[in-house]
Amino acid sequence: MIFALRIEKRPSDSRLMSLLSPILAIVLTLVSGAVLFAVLGHPPLHALYTFFVAPLEDVYGWTELGVKVAPLLLCAMGLMLCFKAKVWNIGAEGQFILGGLGGGYIALELLQVESFWVLPAVIIFGSLCGLLWAGLAALLKTRFGANEILTTIMLNYIALNALLYAVHGPLKDPEGYNFPESALFSDSALLPAVLDDYRMNISIWFGLIAVAVIWTLMSRTLIGFQISVLGEDRAAARFAGFNEKRLVWVVLLVSGGLAGLAGVSEVVGPVGQLNPYIAPGYGYAAIIVVFLGRMMPIGIVLASVLLALTFMGGEMVQMELTLPKSLTGLFQGMLLFYLLACDLLISYRVVPNRPIKKGSGANLQTAQAD
Numbered sequence: 001m002i003f004a005l006r007i008e009k010r011p012s013d014s015r016l017m018s019l020l021s022p023i024l025a026i027v028l029t030l031v032s033g034a035v036l037f038a039v040l041g042h043p044p045l046h047a048l049y050t051f052f053v054a055p056l057e058d059v060y061g062w063t064e065l066g067v068k069v070a071p072l073l074l075c076a077m078g079l080m081l082c083f084k085a086k087v088w089n090i091g092a093e094g095q096f097i098l099g100g101l102g103g104g105y106i107a108l109e110l111l112q113v114e115s116f117w118v119l120p121a122v123i124i125f126g127s128l129c130g131l132l133w134a135g136l137a138a139l140l141k142t143r144f145g146a147n148e149i150l151t152t153i154m155l156n157y158i159a160l161n162a163l164l165y166a167v168h169g170p171l172k173d174p175e176g177y178n179f180p181e182s183a184l185f186s187d188s189a190l191l192p193a194v195l196d197d198y199r200m201n202i203s204i205w206f207g208l209i210a211v212a213v214i215w216t217l218m219s220r221t222l223i224g225f226q227i228s229v230l231g232e233d234r235a236a237a238r239f240a241g242f243n244e245k246r247l248v249w250v251v252l253l254v255s256g257g258l259a260g261l262a263g264v265s266e267v268v269g270p271v272g273q274l275n276p277y278i279a280p281g282y283g284y285a286a287i288i289v290v291f292l293g294r295m296m297p298i299g300i301v302l303a304s305v306l307l308a309l310t311f312m313g314g315e316m317v318q319m320e321l322t323l324p325k326s327l328t329g330l331f332q333g334m335l336l337f338y339l340l341a342c343d344l345l346i347s348y349r350v351v352p353n354r355p356i357k358k359g360s361g362a363n364l365q366t367a368q369a370d
Helices: 015-039 044-052 059-084 092-109 118-144 148-168 203-220 222-232 234-239 244-271 282-292 297-320 327-347 361-369
Strands: 005-009 348-352
Touching: 015 044, 015 297, 015 327, 044 297, 059 092, 059 203, 059 222, 059 244, 059 282, 059 297, 092 118, 092 148, 092 244, 092 282, 118 148, 118 244, 203 222, 203 244, 203 297, 222 234, 222 244, 234 244, 244 282, 282 297, 282 327, 297 327, 327 348
Parallel strands: none
Antiparallel strands: 005 348
16 A cells, blocks of 8 residues: 645635744754754754853843844844735845945034934934935836846845945045945944843834834735735736835835834944944844745744844854854745745645555545546
């Protein structure tokens, strides 16, 4: 007797699997991580503890988690808007960098100014830079029909090279011993801390406010309804008279503005200057956050905490186990891979084939026909 499995399409998508898929993906990532640590010669349970638990053993660790959650939340909420409209913005990383670069430039220009309006000016200009960078992708898509996946990815690399040019050239600190970094910003350009003696600042409130605003926009306003319809059925949106190009502009500009706000909050927050490393990959990780959080605000908050923890875990295993920091990207990649694989079970299910007797030509032919 031969038993086999096959995949067949469900009559309708499974809501249960839609909720279970992220949990299953996390479990598979942990199992794969344990195997990976064992192959690298470290006790799996101890290594997983070091990666996921040890970073949160004290107050400092929890505040550092808040430092990393804030930019992920801001980028992810903007991307959620785009993805709801089926506008595939992969450019949050570039918009994040441009926001940090633009805000950092203004902070350096106002280095000698001590006034309450310096910080708002820096924040607003940085956010506008991210917004305008996303506006380029919106212009290319709505005016020339360019694929936004390709344009936003290419804009990411342009933004990174603009940052590298700035910190190696015009914005390099002349007294910085030739290091590629700017001068430290003045106190009036820095975000205030939430707690004394810790790096977590008010950017975490920016992220939570963004969650509330975007949730209200999507669930309580006409434009939120139009964005949802555009993503579900473009033909229906056109038939209803919704302006597709205007909606594309709206979602990309909001997404770029939030990513720019995340970028400028990073440079006037925990970094305090411009350098080549202001963007550790928050824009790319935010894509995973959106899908892991099922494009729901509360899900995105929880997914942001998990992805923030992977950034901290990578740093912890580097210090404690002398493993490469690149394990952060590996864990994030595994999480995305397993999530996409498990999402297959939302529309499809695994069922057993009926038993087939060995040597039965008629049955074999029937099975092949199936």
